[in-house]
Amino acid sequence: MKQAKYTHRYFLTAGECDATGHMPLTLLIERLIEVATEHANELGIGYADLKECGIGWVLSRLSVEMDAYPGINDSYSVTTWIESLNKRFSSRNMLIADAAGVPIGYARTLWAPINLATRGLADLTPFVADMPVCDNACPIAPYPRMPHTGTDAAVSHYTFKYCDLDFNRHVNTVRYVSLILNQWPLEHYDANMVGRFDIGFARECHFSETVALHLEEKDGASLCELLRNGERVLAARFLWRKNDMS
Amino acid sequence: MKQAKYTHRYFLTAGECDATGHMPLTLLIERLIEVATEHANELGIGYADLKECGIGWVLSRLSVEMDAYPGINDSYSVTTWIESLNKRFSSRNMLIADAAGVPIGYARTLWAPINLATRGLADLTPFVADMPVCDNACPIAPYPRMPHTGTDAAVSHYTFKYCDLDFNRHVNTVRYVSLILNQWPLEHYDANMVGRFDIGFARECHFSETVALHLEEKDGASLCELLRNGERVLAARFLWRKNDMS
Numbered sequence: 001m002k003q004a005k006y007t008h009r010y011f012l013t014a015g016e017c018d019a020t021g022h023m024p025l026t027l028l029i030e031r032l033i034e035v036a037t038e039h040a041n042e043l044g045i046g047y048a049d050l051k052e053c054g055i056g057w058v059l060s061r062l063s064v065e066m067d068a069y070p071g072i073n074d075s076y077s078v079t080t081w082i083e084s085l086n087k088r089f090s091s092r093n094m095l096i097a098d099a100a101g102v103p104i105g106y107a108r109t110l111w112a113p114i115n116l117a118t119r120g121l122a123d124l125t126p127f128v129a130d131m132p133v134c135d136n137a138c139p140i141a142p143y144p145r146m147p148h149t150g151t152d153a154a155v156s157h158y159t160f161k162y163c164d165l166d167f168n169r170h171v172n173t174v175r176y177v178s179l180i181l182n183q184w185p186l187e188h189y190d191a192n193m194v195g196r197f198d199i200g201f202a203r204e205c206h207f208s209e210t211v212a213l214h215l216e217e218k219d220g221a222s223l224c225e226l227l228r229n230g231e232r233v234l235a236a237r238f239l240w241r242k243n244d245m246s
Numbered sequence: 247m248k249q250a251k252y253t254h255r256y257f258l259t260a261g262e263c264d265a266t267g268h269m270p271l272t273l274l275i276e277r278l279i280e281v282a283t284e285h286a287n288e289l290g291i292g293y294a295d296l297k298e299c300g301i302g303w304v305l306s307r308l309s310v311e312m313d314a315y316p317g318i319n320d321s322y323s324v325t326t327w328i329e330s331l332n333k334r335f336s337s338r339n340m341l342i343a344d345a346a347g348v349p350i351g352y353a354r355t356l357w358a359p360i361n362l363a364t365r366g367l368a369d370l371t372p373f374v375a376d377m378p379v380c381d382n383a384c385p386i387a388p389y390p391r392m393p394h395t396g397t398d399a400a401v402s403h404y405t406f407k408y409c410d411l412d413f414n415r416h417v418n419t420v421r422y423v424s425l426i427l428n429q430w431p432l433e434h435y436d437a438n439m440v441g442r443f444d445i446g447f448a449r450e451c452h453f454s455e456t457v458a459l460h461l462e463e464k465d466g467a468s469l470c471e472l473l474r475n476g477e478r479v480l481a482a483r484f485l486w487r488k489n490d491m492s
Contacts, residue, residue: 013283014293015276017413019453026409030261037259041319047260048319072413073287073294161428162435163272167263167318169432182407186415186453189408207265207432 004132006039007079012070019186020243022069023076025194026174026181032094032107033059033173035080039092045127050113055122058201059173060089060112065140065196066096066105075099081134087125088112093138106140119204143198146235149225153214156183160209170204180224180236183215195241202232250378252285253325258316265432266489268315269322271440272420272427278340278353279305279419281326285338291373296359301368304447305419306335306358311386311442312342312351321345327380333371334358339384352386365450389444392481395471399460402429406455416450426470426482429461441487448478 010031018024040046040057050056070076076098083091094107113122158179166172177199205211205226211233214225222238256277264270286292286303296302316322322344329337340353359368404425412418423445451457451472457479460471468484 013280014413015279015283015418019408019411019413019415021413024409033261034259037261162265162430162432163270163424163428165265165432167260167265167267169265172261178409182409184408186408186411 002043002130002132004134005079005081005136006035006042007077008035008038009075009077012072012074012076014072017072018189020189022071022193024181025064025197026177028064028066028069028096029062029177030174031078032062032064032080032109035078035094036092036109036111039080043131045090045124045131050127051116053122053126054116055113055124056116056168057090057111058114058168059109061110061143061198061200062107062173063109063140063143063196063198064094064105064107066194068098068104069193070098070104076104077101081136082131083108083135083138084133085124085128085131087123087128088121090124093136095136095138106138108138108140108143110143140196143200144237146198146200146225146237147223148232149214149216149223153216153223153225156213156215158211158213160205160207160211162207165207168204170206173199173201176226176234177236179213179226183213183224191243192240193243194238196239197236199234199236201234203228203234205233248289248376248378250380251325251327251382252281252288253323254281254284255321255323258318258320258322260318263318264435266435268317268439270427271310271443272423274310274312274315274342275308275423276420277324278308278310278326278355281324281340282338282355282357285326289377291336291377296373297362299368299372300362301359301370302362302414303336303357304360304414305355307356307389307444307446308353308419309355309386309389309442309444310351310353312440314344314350315439316344316350322350323347327382328377329354329381329384330379331370331374331377333369333374334367336370339382341382341384352384354384354386354389356389386442389446390483392444392446392471392483393469394478395460395462395469399462399469399471402459402461404457404459406451406453406457408453411453414450416452419445419447422472422480423482425459425472429459429470437489438486439489440484442485443482445480445482447480449474449480451479
């Protein structure tokens with residue numbers, strides 16, 4: 001029996017928290033990817049299943065909106081379901097709930113199947129039949145258009161290292177997010193939480209490649225673009241909320 | 247009933263693996279800290295219990311020796327127990343086992359209670375009574391003496407950022423380990439695995455502090471020392487093993 005919804009309950013240890021004593025965005029994204037992976041495994045469209053056909057999942061876009069973040073020793077849960085699935089994409093949503101089961105946030109993710117040999121788009125047709133889709137509500141806006149950053153953007157550079165890579169031998173989603181989060185000083189996080197975060201990937205980065213990180217504030221949002229040799233690797237956007245937690 | 251041994255079973259997802267498709271040392275150390283935390287919580291000497299007395303746990307030393315690392319979609323378990331406990335220190339060991347329960351590695355950790363206000367050593371006396379200690383075998387050598395690196399050491403610099411910090415508002419153990427692992431190129435990890443790793447902490451680092459990382463090869467080991475204003479922050483040692491996994 002293929003379950004349309006999958007829930008994983010977690011406990012947030014002290015050691016997992018950031019300097020404000022809350023769940024960092026990096027760990028939240030790890031959890032979103034983890035529940036997606038676990039549900040896909042359960043449905044027979046996980047890493048091991050697709051690999052037999054030379055296919056792998058790649059996260060293409062992610063949007064997450066949070067009203068609050070779990071704190072030290074809080075329990076929380078992440079529930080995921082497939083919103084839609086076709087031969088080219090899988091759209092998968094998540095609900096993040098507190099210990100009492102009250103929603104504290106939602107996420108939208110878009111996954112693409114890639115051919116592990118050519119790294120080009122693959123065809124999911126053998127896997128899409130009989131997959132349970134679910135119309136559970138996901139009351140957050142879809143992924144936005146991500147304009148290019150302008151000439152006023154602040155620019156810094158970074159070269160990817162061993163710990164930035166994952167099993168695909170490309171830079172891991174969470175490490176891109178760390179790199180971006182590290183552009184702000186600690187005081188910024190004491191005063192603000194990430195209300196909404198969007199990230200979309202255009203190209204893969206690899207060991208020892210150097211990227212330029214462009215960052216600009218525009219219309220109340222922080223916009224970020226990562227460029228390699230002038231070409232977009234990813235775009236990201238933050239909407240900040242004042243911390244009322246301190 | 248206070249259990250002398252605590253076991254947590256895990257599943258290694260693809261997304262958690264490094265570029266070689268195995269569990270990275272950083273995740274292993276996260277797991278060791280996690281089971282220590284969970285067992286301490288269960289015994290009534292966890293974060294929440296000690297905090298009521300203004301005390302927190304700080305990891306002082308860690309040694310881990312591995313014969314093999316879990317790979318993608320492998321199950322594994324970490325079992326922990328207290329080897330000894332007094333008012334100044336808790337010595338806690340771990341056994342890492344594969345899906346069949348066969349040991350693949352062991353760890354030794356030393357934890358100190360600190361006064362959360364002064365950051366000096368605290369007194370665990372109110373907590374040590376009735377704690378179950380266990381003489382389970384931990385067949386790896388104790389933490390070694392860590393000599394200072396010499397004038398031939400390679401030196402690089404790093405400044406700590408938001409994602410390097412944890413709830414203590416100091417740099418997190420795992421981020422120190424990432425920083426050190428990142429000193430070697432990807433090819434090194436394709437050819438070698440960490441057979442044994444030792445790390446010992448002397449001082450805490452904080453946001454925006456810059457450290458000098460000294461690295462030297464000596465007697466078949468890689469020795470690392472992190473210095474801030476010429477004073478030791480930590481010392482680490484790697485014993486590498488040729489990968490026969492490729």
